[in-house]
Amino acid sequence: MTEALLEVDDLKMHFPVREGLLLRTRKFNRAVDGVSLQIGPGETLGLVGESGCGKSTLGRCIARLYQPTAGTIRFQGQDITGMGGRSLRPMRQNIQMIFQDPMESLNARHTVGDILAEPFVVQRMGDRAWRSKRVNELLNIVGLPARSASRYPFEFSGGQRQRIGIARAIALNPKLVICDEPVSALDVSIQSQILNLLMDLQREFNLSYLFIAHDLAVVKHVSDRVAIMYLGKIIETADSETIYRDARHPYTQSLISAIPVPDPHHQPSRQVLQGDVPSPINPPEGCHFHPRCPIAEARCRQREPELRELNRDHLGACHLAVTG
Ligand code: SF4
Secondary structure, eight states, rough: OOSSEEEEEEEEEEEEEETTTEEEEEEEEEEEEEEEEEEEEOEEEEEOOOOOSSHHHHHHHHSSSSSEEEEEETTTTOOOOOOOOOHHHHHHEEEEEEEOOOHHOOOSSSHHHHHHHHHHHHHSSSSSHHHHHHHHHHHHHHTTTTTGGGOOOGSSSSSHHHHHHHHHHHHTSSSEEEEETTTTTOOOOHHHHHHHHHHHHHHHHHHEEEEESHHHHHHHHHEEEEEEEEEEEEEEEHHHHHHHOOOOOHHHHHHHTTTTSSSSSSSOOOOOOOOOOOOTSSSSSSSSSGOOOOTOHHHHHHHHHOOOEETEEEEOOOOOOOOO
């Protein structure tokens, strides 16, 4: 990979859990618990895991919507972990987010024109005429007619609203866009349109994406590399092709077996996981995956596996994963 645009090192986001009459903090929700990753210019890293694994929290930490508990976030070599207020403003231009539910992230009482002009107002860019021209350009880029500017979000379909969310995210010409389940709430036919739009924009503007999803099928066609997350940690990462062809962690293998195959005569046997993701407030001892792992051994309950190199640029956290 060329020099990283984003470098995350040992990032932790532990939310205090307040209990009892005095609301004392005795426990922490370890939503993100020591994550390291890198994203290069123009690259897409797919981040996959079940609901509650911490992937959205990680995205919000990188976008600096949350102040991480520990670790570092470097953007273009600059440490932005502790930045706040004014010093964070230029960084907000460069790192933007697209959310799962555009209806929740778009202000329903504002017109689309006002919503798209807002980033320029916040950054004190241009006058009213310039902003109006930029709004029309943005609508054109995401495939919406210029008349959309005078309408309200509720007047659009889910796919069109996501186009508005994307237009807002790219308004300030960011370098990194964190896509937090951007197609999960959309019909399958609309999903591919939005994914194609995101890939077109990436080519045109050399965008980098952190693409968060809960199933591997969605990220398969858009990611250069994939990281699998489980209970606040990355448990396997490799380039996209390797993850789908040669997954070595039992959790990744089960996610891959759940990807639908179009050929009805060649259906792979599905590895259905038992139980739910354990609570990040009280994770299991040893390997956090052991209560659900079909091949767990005694040592898995005692010792947590480290994320280690299994092959070139292929890391995995499993005592039984083979190397080479
Ligand atoms: Fe399963 Fe053990 Fe590997 Fe964890 S370390 S994934 S429990 S085999």
